[in-house]
Amino acid sequence: MKIISGGGAVRVRVPAKINLFLEVTGKRADGYHELVTVMHPVSIADDLSCRRSRDVHLRGGLEELGEKNLAVRAVRAAQKYAGTRLGMDIRLTKRIPTGAGMGGGSADAAAALAAFNVLHRLRLPDEDLNRIAASVGSDVCFFLCGRTALCTGRGEIVQPVRTARKLHFVHVYPGYESSTAEVYRRLKLSLTPPRRDVNQILETLAGGDVRDIGKALFNRLETPAFANQPPLKSLKRALSRFGFRGVLMSGSGSSMFGLCRSRDEARRMAGRLQQRGYGTVMVSRSL
Numbered sequence: 569m570k571i572i573s574g575g576g577a578v579r580v581r582v583p584a585k586i587n588l589f590l591e592v593t594g595k596r597a598d599g600y601h602e603l604v605t606v607m608h609p610v611s612i613a614d615d616l617s618c619r620r621s622r623d624v625h626l627r628g629g630l631e632e633l634g635e636k637n638l639a640v641r642a643v644r645a646a647q648k649y650a651g652t653r654l655g656m657d658i659r660l661t662k663r664i665p666t667g668a669g670m671g672g673g674s675a676d677a678a679a680a681l682a683a684f685n686v687l688h689r690l691r692l693p694d695e696d697l698n699r700i701a702a703s704v705g706s707d708v709c710f711f712l713c714g715r716t717a718l719c720t721g722r723g724e725i726v727q728p729v730r731t732a733r734k735l736h737f738v739h740v741y742p743g744y745e746s747s748t749a750e751v752y753r754r755l756k757l758s759l760t761p762p763r764r765d766v767n768q769i770l771e772t773l774a775g776g777d778v779r780d781i782g783k784a785l786f787n788r789l790e791t792p793a794f795a796n797q798p799p800l801k802s803l804k805r806a807l808s809r810f811g812f813r814g815v816l817m818s819g820s821g822s823s824m825f826g827l828c829r830s831r832d833e834a835r836r837m838a839g840r841l842q843q844r845g846y847g848t849v850m851v852s853r854s855l
């Protein structure tokens with residue numbers, strides 16, 4: 569996350585994420601699922617421009633969500649935590665698709681939280697920001713960190729991991745959203761085969777061989793997401809025939825990404841997908 573302060577405004581650029589690996593290891597008493605996931609920031613990003621205000625306003629996208637918008641909720645949570653009624657006006661430039669498994673809402677929440685802290689000079693330490701972030705959503709803590717990370721718990725325990733090189737991706741957003749809660753509801757834990765070990769993806773990321781990384785991509789949520797929205801299964805099958813180094817659904821969907829060896833390869837593949845009418849096609853690289 570990049571934060572620039574000046575002229576009475578705080579501007580934040582926050583990246584999207586993809587999950588290179590996601591295994592579910594159990595269900596918790598609070599209804600959430602215990603995860604082992606590797607989150608990776610990519611170069612598709614939202615911009616937030618924040619100014620002091622008497623109340624909390626959001627403009628530029630998703631206004632219809634009102635107080636339910638995660639960015640607004642993050643500011644409300646920070647107000648409560650810091651015991652202040654100071655407000656913030658947020659102007660959002662949205663590029664991360666919503667309901668795509670790319671963390672769009674959580675990214676905006678983390679950015680709003682960081683901006684609020686800087687704008688009002690609250691000087692909340694990272695530990696406090698993380699606590700507020702976790703109360704807003706499971707993925708929000710990752711965006712405060714902003715580096716490739718192994719995330720556990722319900723996703724809020726974030727440990728940065730080593731990566732040897734930048735990767736290149738093509739993202740396909742099919743034009744419809746996937747409901748995270750519904751995908752988790754459909755997950756049949758008792759029927760899941762032996763758990764996938766996260767070490768394979770961690771080792772290949774540290775090694776840097778794209779073919780090996782492609783083989784280690786895994787997402788346990790694909791099965792319940794495909795059961796919930798069968799066209800996603802067909803999309804994965806079609807993308808798997810395009811010659812990517814690996815294809816995976818991100819998070820709880822609906823977007824998928826194909827791993828490429830270079831920027832040129834990603835552009836070429838994206839061009840072919842666009843020609844054939846594959847929804848919204850975007851190219852990115854690791855941050």
Ligand code: C5P
Pocket residue numbers: 599600601602603704705706707721722723748749750752
């Ligand atoms: O934490 P967040 O609000 O992003 O999660 C959305 C929904 O996804 C939760 O209400 C829950 O149903 C499901 N979820 C889960 N286990 C996780 C993360 C999310 O069951 N670790």
